[in-house]
Amino acid sequence: MFERRFSAGTRRSEQAGGVGRLDPVMLAGLGNLQLVARTIVEGFLSGLHRSPYHGFSLEFSEYRQYSPGDDIRKVDWRVYGRTDRHYVKKFEGETNTQIYLLLDASRSMGYGDGPVTKLDYARMLAASVGYLATRQGDAPGLITFDSTIRSFTPPKSRSGHFAALLHHLESTRPEGRTALSRVLEDFARLIRKRSIVVLLSDFYEETESLARSLRFFHFRGNDVILFQILDPGELEVKFTAATTLEDMETGETLPFAPEEQLLHYQRAISQHLDELRRECRNIYIDHVILPTHRPLDQALSQYLSTRGRRF
Amino acid sequence: MAFLSPWLLLFAGALIVPILLHLTRRPSQRPVPFPSLLFFRRIARREKQRRKIQHPWLLLLRCLILLLLVAAFADPAWVGDVGALNLLRERQSGVIAVDVSMSMRHPQVRDETRRKLRGIVGELSAEDESAVLTFDTEPHLVQPWLPGTASLERSLSEALEPGFGATRLEAAFLAGGEAMRDARFSRRVLYVVSDFQKSGQPPSLNDTLLPPGLQIVPVDVGVPAFNLFVEDLRVESELFHGKGSRPITFRVRSVWRNRDPFPVKGVAALYLDDRREAEQPFTLDEGGEATLGFEPLQLRRELGRGRIELSSSPADDLVEDNTVYFILRRVQPFGVRLVGEPGVEGVSLLRTALEVGTNLPWSVTSGPAVGDLETNRVLIWYDRPAPPPEGIGEWVKEGGCLIVVSGPSVDPAAWDNVPAFPVPGEPVYVRRPDHPFAAVTGAETSHPFLGRLGETGIHALGRTEFYAFREIRPSPTDKVILELDGRPLLVERAVGAGKVLVFGSTADARWSDFSSRAAFVPFWHELVLYASGYQAEPSFRLVGERFAPRRSPWRAEGPDGNWNLQSPKGELLRPWEGGEDPYVLLPVPGYYELREKGTTDWIAVNVQPRESDISPAPPDELAALLRSPERETAAEDRITVAEGQSYVTRRFWWLLILAVLALLSLEAGVANRLPQVKADQRSS
Numbered sequence: 001m002f003e004r005r006f007s008a009g010t011r012r013s014e015q016a017g018g019v020g021r022l023d024p025v026m027l028a029g030l031g032n033l034q035l036v037a038r039t040i041v042e043g044f045l046s047g048l049h050r051s052p053y054h055g056f057s058l059e060f061s062e063y064r065q066y067s068p069g070d071d072i073r074k075v076d077w078r079v080y081g082r083t084d085r086h087y088v089k090k091f092e093g094e095t096n097t098q099i100y101l102l103l104d105a106s107r108s109m110g111y112g113d114g115p116v117t118k119l120d121y122a123r124m125l126a127a128s129v130g131y132l133a134t135r136q137g138d139a140p141g142l143i144t145f146d147s148t149i150r151s152f153t154p155p156k157s158r159s160g161h162f163a164a165l166l167h168h169l170e171s172t173r174p175e176g177r178t179a180l181s182r183v184l185e186d187f188a189r190l191i192r193k194r195s196i197v198v199l200l201s202d203f204y205e206e207t208e209s210l211a212r213s214l215r216f217f218h219f220r221g222n223d224v225i226l227f228q229i230l231d232p233g234e235l236e237v238k239f240t241a242a243t244t245l246e247d248m249e250t251g252e253t254l255p256f257a258p259e260e261q262l263l264h265y266q267r268a269i270s271q272h273l274d275e276l277r278r279e280c281r282n283i284y285i286d287h288v289i290l291p292t293h294r295p296l297d298q299a300l301s302q303y304l305s306t307r308g309r310r311f
Numbered sequence: 312m313a314f315l316s317p318w319l320l321l322f323a324g325a326l327i328v329p330i331l332l333h334l335t336r337r338p339s340q341r342p343v344p345f346p347s348l349l350f351f352r353r354i355a356r357r358e359k360q361r362r363k364i365q366h367p368w369l370l371l372l373r374c375l376i377l378l379l380l381v382a383a384f385a386d387p388a389w390v391g392d393v394g395a396l397n398l399l400r401e402r403q404s405g406v407i408a409v410d411v412s413m414s415m416r417h418p419q420v421r422d423e424t425r426r427k428l429r430g431i432v433g434e435l436s437a438e439d440e441s442a443v444l445t446f447d448t449e450p451h452l453v454q455p456w457l458p459g460t461a462s463l464e465r466s467l468s469e470a471l472e473p474g475f476g477a478t479r480l481e482a483a484f485l486a487g488g489e490a491m492r493d494a495r496f497s498r499r500v501l502y503v504v505s506d507f508q509k510s511g512q513p514p515s516l517n518d519t520l521l522p523p524g525l526q527i528v529p530v531d532v533g534v535p536a537f538n539l540f541v542e543d544l545r546v547e548s549e550l551f552h553g554k555g556s557r558p559i560t561f562r563v564r565s566v567w568r569n570r571d572p573f574p575v576k577g578v579a580a581l582y583l584d585d586r587r588e589a590e591q592p593f594t595l596d597e598g599g600e601a602t603l604g605f606e607p608l609q610l611r612r613e614l615g616r617g618r619i620e621l622s623s624s625p626a627d628d629l630v631e632d633n634t635v636y637f638i639l640r641r642v643q644p645f646g647v648r649l650v651g652e653p654g655v656e657g658v659s660l661l662r663t664a665l666e667v668g669t670n671l672p673w674s675v676t677s678g679p680a681v682g683d684l685e686t687n688r689v690l691i692w693y694d695r696p697a698p699p700p701e702g703i704g705e706w707v708k709e710g711g712c713l714i715v716v717s718g719p720s721v722d723p724a725a726w727d728n729v730p731a732f733p734v735p736g737e738p739v740y741v742r743r744p745d746h747p748f749a750a751v752t753g754a755e756t757s758h759p760f761l762g763r764l765g766e767t768g769i770h771a772l773g774r775t776e777f778y779a780f781r782e783i784r785p786s787p788t789d790k791v792i793l794e795l796d797g798r799p800l801l802v803e804r805a806v807g808a809g810k811v812l813v814f815g816s817t818a819d820a821r822w823s824d825f826s827s828r829a830a831f832v833p834f835w836h837e838l839v840l841y842a843s844g845y846q847a848e849p850s851f852r853l854v855g856e857r858f859a860p861r862r863s864p865w866r867a868e869g870p871d872g873n874w875n876l877q878s879p880k881g882e883l884l885r886p887w888e889g890g891e892d893p894y895v896l897l898p899v900p901g902y903y904e905l906r907e908k909g910t911t912d913w914i915a916v917n918v919q920p921r922e923s924d925i926s927p928a929p930p931d932e933l934a935a936l937l938r939s940p941e942r943e944t945a946a947e948d949r950i951t952v953a954e955g956q957s958y959v960t961r962r963f964w965w966l967l968i969l970a971v972l973a974l975l976s977l978e979a980g981v982a983n984r985l986p987q988v989k990a991d992q993r994s995s
Contacts, residue, residue, distance in 0.1 A: 108346035118346075204347040234346060245351065246342035253342050254351055261352050268350035 023295055024116045027124055033166045037127035041135070044297045072248040097196055098155040099133045100139045101126045101165075102187065103172065104201030106146040107248045110174030112292060113233040121292040122200040124230050125171050125299050129198055130169075132300065134162045138196075142168050145183040146176030152190065177249040180205045183211035196306060203228050203276060210223075211279035218283045225306050226280055226287040227299055229274070235291060237265055319340040319385040329373045369982065377975045383967035391874065402438045402492030404456070405465070407431060410505035412447040413854075413922045415473035415532075417629050420506055423532040428467050431502055431530070435460050442490050443467060447476030448855045450486030456493060475631060475854045475899050477919035478511025480933075487520040500526045506533035509928040510921040516936050533927050535569040539577065539595075539627040540923035541619055541635045548637065548850035550610060550885040551672050558604055561619060561635070565599040565627070568925045572597035577623030581605045583615050583639075608639065609843045615639040616913060617900055632923040636902060636915035637850040642672070646686045647839055649677035651693030657718065657819035657826075658693050664818070665839065672845055684711065688843045694718030694817060697725040704731045708807025712842035717781035718817040733789055733802045733813045741796075748776035748823075753794030758803075760841040761793060764833060771830030777823040781815040812842055851915040857894040858914065860905055874907035876914075921992040 005169070030036050066075060066086035079087045103126050111117040130140040134157070141155030142165050153168055180201060189195075197217060203210065217224050239258055246253045273289060280287035288302045314858040407428070415424065432648060435441060436459075443454040454466035480503070487501040499522065505511075507529065544561040565575050575595040581588045588608060595602045608617065621633045647665060651658035658677060665675045673689070676682060681690065681699070684706045691714045692699050699713060707713050717735035726734040741749045751773045754761055761769055772793070783799040785791055792812075793801040800815045816822050818835075825831050852858060860874055876884040879901025886893030897903070897916045905912040 111344065111346040202346060204349055231346070239343075244342040245345045245348060247348045248344045248346055250348075252348055254348050255354055256343075256351070257354055260354050264352045265350050268352075272350065 024121055024124065024292060025114065027296070028116045028120055033123065033127045033170050034131075034163070036124050036165070037131035040124065040128040040296050040300065041131050044300045066269050092114050097133075097138045098193065099138050100155065100187075100191070100195050100197045101130060101140060101142045102183075102197060102199045102201075103142065103144045103169070104146070104178060104180070104199075105144045105150060105172045105174055106178040107174050108178060108202055109229075111231055111234070111248060113231055114293070117174070118202055118229045118231055118292055119172070119174050121290070121296075122227070123172065124216060124298055125227060125229075125290070126171055126198070126200055127166055128296060128300060130162055130165050130302050132303070140165060143187060143190075144168065144172050145180075145187075147179035148180070149183055149186055150176075155195070161272065165180075178204055181209045181213045184217065188216060188220070191220070191222065195223075197222050197224045198227065198303065199224065200227045201228060202230055202234075206236055207272060207275040207279060211283070214280070214285055215283050218285060219284045223306050224283060224285045226276075227302075228276070228287065228289045230289065230291055232293055235269065237262060276303070314382075314385040314387050317385055320381060322384070323378060323381045325381070326374050326377055329370060329377065331369075333671065356376070369978070372978050372981075373975065376971055376978065379967050379971045379974070381821050383964045383971065386964050387967065388708060388963070401498050402436075402440075402496045403498040403500050404491065405431075405435065405439060405441045405497045405500045406487045406490050407441060407443045407463075407502045407503060407504065408450070408469070409443070409445050409471070410447070410478060410483070410503075410511075411445040411473040411476070412508075412511065412530050413473065413475045413479040413631055413918050414478065414506055414508055414629065414925050416475075416631055417506075417536055417925075419534045419536075419628075420532055421471065421473070423534060424504060426469070427504060427530050427532055431504075432460050432463055432467065434900050435463070439496055440564065444483070444486050446479070446482040446486065446489065448479045449476075450482045451492070452486070456490075475918050477853075477855060477922035478508050479513070480505065480507070480511045481513040481516060484516060484521060484527075484678055488525065491522045491525060494522075497524065498526075499524060500528060502528045502530055504530040504532060506925070507531055507928050507933065508922070508924065509926045510924045512928045512933065512934070529933060531927075533568060533925075533943050536628040536925055537565065537567050537570060537625070538629045538632070538923055538925050539563065539565045539575065539621055539623050540629075540632040540918075540920065541579075541621065542920035544619070544635050544637065544641070544851070544917075546617070546637045546850045547670055548848050549640055549642040549670075549672065551642055551670050555672055559617075559619075560602065560604040563593055563595065563601050563603060563621065564924075565623075566683075566924050566926055567599075568927055572599060573625075575599075575623050575625070575930060577621055579603055580620045580622070581617065582606075582620065583608050583617045585616075587777075588906050610639055610641055613641045614913060616915065618915075629923070629925070631900070632918045632920075634900070635851070636900065637919045638902075638913055638915045639850070640848070640849075644672050645688035645845065646672045646845060647673045647675045647689045647691065648682050648684075648687040649675060649691045649693060650679065650681055650695065650699075651677065651691075652679055653677075655694065655819070656821075657716070657817045660826045661691065661693065661716070661818040661835060664826075664835045667832050670837070671836075672847065673839060673843070676885055687838050688712065688845070689714065691716060691839075694720045696720050696722040696886060698729040698732055704729075704806070707731075707809035707811060710808040710844075712844070713811045714810050714838065715811065715813040716817060717783070717813060717815050718819075718822065719779075724783075731806060732811050733786070733804050734784045735815060736784050737782060737811055738779055739782050739798070740779045741777065744989070749780065749794055749796040750777065751775065751800065752797055755790065758790065758792050760837060763828075763837045763841060768830050768837070770834050771828055772834065775823055775825045775828050775830065777816055777825070779816070779822040781817045783813050810842065812838065814838075851917050852897060853919045854897055854900055854916055855919065856897050856905075856916075859892050859894040860907055860912070861970070867934055874905065877904040877906070879903065 027036050027039060029038065066088050074134055075086050075088055079085070103122055104121065109122065112118060112120065126142065130142070133140040138159060139155035139157040140162065142151070142153040144150045151172075155164055163289055178201070180203065214224060214226075238257060239262070242255070242257045244253050245256045277287050284305050286302055288299060290299055354735070371597040388566075390809060409424070409428070415421065438458075439460075440456050440458045441454070441460070441463050442452070442456045443463065444450050444452045453469055454462060457463075483503050483505070484501070487503070490498050491501070522603055540563075541561050542564055544559070546559045547557040559581070561579075563577070563579060565572075576598065577595075578590050578592050589605050591603045591605065593603060595601055608615070615638070616636070618634055618636045627633070644883060649662055649665070651661075662675055662677050665671075665673070674686075683701065684690070684702070689712045690699070690706075691704065693716045698715075703711075703713060713732070715732065717734065719738060721735050721738075723736050725733065739749075741747060754769050754772075756762070756769065764772075777795055777800075780795055780798075780800060783802050785799055785802045786804070790803040791799045791801075792803055793799075797817065798815075802813045804811045804813075807958070814827065816824055818831075820826055825834075845859065858876065874886065876895050878884055879899055884895045884898075888893050900916050900918050901913045905914060905917060
């Protein structure tokens with residue numbers, strides 16, 4: 001029920017005009033990742049507040065609905081004044097969920113036809129989720145990877161940890177090749193307790209091996225969100241003349257003739273996305289396709305939805 | 312407009328380079344990075360070659376830049392007067408006077424002349440009218456007034472054949488001014504195309520002969536040059552006694568025009584009838600003069616054709632005057648009969664005087680009788696009491712000449728009876744205590760005899776002391792040539808075809824000291840020559856002279872026109888009979904064959920030496936010559952002379968460079984704004 005109402009509310013908040021403030025190009029121009037994260041989150045939340053379904057965010061951020069037996073002193077009467085509903089503020093101890101942000105920093109993530117590359121977009125999203133998690137009392141952690149885990153920042157909820165996390169995000173550069181399945185296997189050894197795993201990647205890998213790795217995570221009780229970040233030029237190739245393409249990770253070159261390859265490509269990538277979506281659905285993993293021109297509030301909505309299922 | 316370095320225009324062929332680049336340049340095959348090729352189907356590489364020119368107007372712009380750059384390096388120039396740039400100028404009447412004297416035969420001068428004539432034609436318009444004349448010593452109208460320029464080029468091409476005449480700049484101005492009287496338009500321009508030799512410039516010019524408001528444009532086509540030539544050739548053409556000639560002397564000169572002088576070494580070779588007889592090496596220092604001579608030549612026949620040829624190192628630029636021609640001929644002397652008493656001092660002195668010298672055209676006999684008049688030309692009747700016999704009078708009427716020397720023996724009464732001759736009167740003995748002699752007090756210097764004697768001779772005659780003389784009684788028609796103390800001393804009377812000359816003194820030392828004076832010998836020599844009417848044939852004549860053969864060497868009678876002259880080029884020149892006597896203008900140097908009544912003779916013609924002096928006249932001298940400060944006219948009537956080298960070549964390569972720079976800026980700006988031809992060619 002929450003999910004349905006949340007989903008509807010989220011869509012309404014997009015339509016209510018919160019989109020313009022979360023435009024990736026505009027956000028990328030802010031420069032400072034912390035400012036970006038704060039802008040995204042605050043804007044997202046204020047958008048939620050303006051929606052007819054305002055108050056939902058409160059349910060999923062710092063408050064939960066009053067249940068019989070809750071300490072009446074924990075009811076936030078200001079919220080009641082705004083919403084005519086009884087909400088109980090959550091305490092840090094009630095949450096303290098570990099949020100693992102897995103950021104694909106391989107070379108393919110450095111691609112971008114416009115001012116915002118996929119890595120830039122992923123950085124902003126990771127920072128936003130981290131900021132939101134920190135604000136909710138969760139413990140965000142960061143892992144950057146390419147063919148192996150490049151850096152590991154364990155989840156913590158201490159003050160100052162978010163700043164360290166942002167520092168790692170800002171210093172991440174797109175290098176190396178992708179080996180997502182292997183990285184997930186390595187990562188699995190690092191998780192001690194059930195966590196929320198947020199995967200940010202373009203997922204250029206065989207669907208079958210990827211699904212196998214993801215199933216492993218899910219069956220160990222982790223909530224997984226896949227944010228598949230793609231450039232619009234990857235979803236719809238707009239090359240009109242013959243040229244030569246070069247794989248950014250492998251260096252392989254390939255002659256390109258639009259009249260011979262364009263249609264095949266569109267079909268192949270659509271098929272890949274469908275397969276991944278299907279695999280994720282089968283194992284109850286949230287899969288969100290995020291073109292880099294799309295505002296980030298949808299991603300945040302999806303994150304909060306996943307987050308909310310735990311409670 | 313012309314290009315001063317036209318060969319550089321060949322680089323315009325480099326225009327093919329940008330065209331080829333546009334056609335053959337392929338877009339960069341640099342690979343386009345893409346995140347993953349996982350979903351692309353592998354295909355074989357296919358090459359496609361672009362043939363289409365991208366941005367053709369940009370190609371045209373680049374070609375234009377290259378063309379302008381090539382044109383700038385080829386040094387374009389506007390050859391013409393400043394006025395040519397004024398397209399709005401009024402219609403003009405223009406006379407183009409082209410110098411066709413010998414100095415214009417220099418090859419580079421001819422090229423320069425062609426170039427500047429093209430420039431003159433280029434500045435004229437179809438509304439103008441033009442006339443063309445050429446000039447050397449005389450002007451020649453080539454084209455009368457005609458509108459436009461259609462016939463001008465043909466007329467000018469005819470005018471580009473210089474001759475061998477000397478320059479007389481005055482001819483151009485006067486003829487041009489004369490032609491301007493028929494000009495239609497008020498703007499009148501006289502173009503004088505010449506190398507403006509100093510030798511051709513008049514000392515003054517009567518500018519009243521030039522129409523008011525005339526604009527004179529001097530067009531100097533002179534170039535730096537060096538010329539070597541012969542001047543002051545002295546060779547006696549007629550040989551009267553013996554078979555050999557007199558020594559031949561001449562001067563070799565070198566002249567530099569706008570060049571630094573340098574030493575010249577050469578050889579002067581003497582030829583007689585095409586046989587090399589002798590040679591003289593010479594070296595001219597920077598002063599450029601040397602006097603040379605050849606020993607007398609032996610004539611093998613009655614007439615010999617001689618010439619002197621110069622060769623030098625370095626060779627000079629004008630070769631037409633490197634050869635001078637002359638004629639040598641053997642001539643029978645005419646007879647002079649001295650009739651007087653043998654043993655008389657004056658007769659002896661006079662005969663001696665007449666026999667002094669070499670190669671005299673006469674031979675002298677003397678005696679108490681007249682002798683054979685047929686063989687004599689001049690009869691000297693020395694101090695005889697009575698006049699000559701009646702037959703002498705007839706002889707004089709037919710062309711002979713009688714010289715009467717009056718001394719103490721003359722009987723004036725006997726002479727009164729012969730009215731044909733001037734009468735030598737009573738003797739006058741000068742007995743003055745202050746100066747016991749009479750002196751020549753009057754001389755008719757315009758008389759041909761005194762002209763031959765010259766001022767030196769006349770002055771020497773004036774110092775002669777006459778102690779006694781006969782007072783001659785001339786008739787009103789007699790010519791008094793000399794006066795002694797105001798009384799006639801030498802009188803001439805024309806008698807029929809001949810003449811009688813009466814001298815009122817003797818040749819001995821009793822009546823004067825004339826025989827001891829230096830003027831004594833030349834006096835009697837010139838008097839005999841004048842009396843005889845003899846005219847020596849010159850060894851050579853000059854180009855541009857009027858020639859007419861003499862009927863006889865004894866008098867300058869006009870020929871009857873029944874003759875012709877064949878030029879060195881083989882051209883037959885017939886006499887022009889427009890004046891009193893038929894004559895031919897001598898056009899070229901060399902030997903001419905004269906044919907008259909079945910006889911053949913030769914004459915030699917040379918270039919005028921002054922024409923060989925190519926020294927230029929300073930431009931301001933010409934301007935000063937043409938501007939008369941005495942002429943008080945309104946400004947619009949004043950004759951103007953374009954200053955200095957007004958007919959200049961105006962180069963404008965710098966204008967083309969500016970245009971290139973401007974176009975380059977445009978090209979850079981436009982090329983940068985063009986959408987880049989990326990290899991991926993993503994659509995917008």
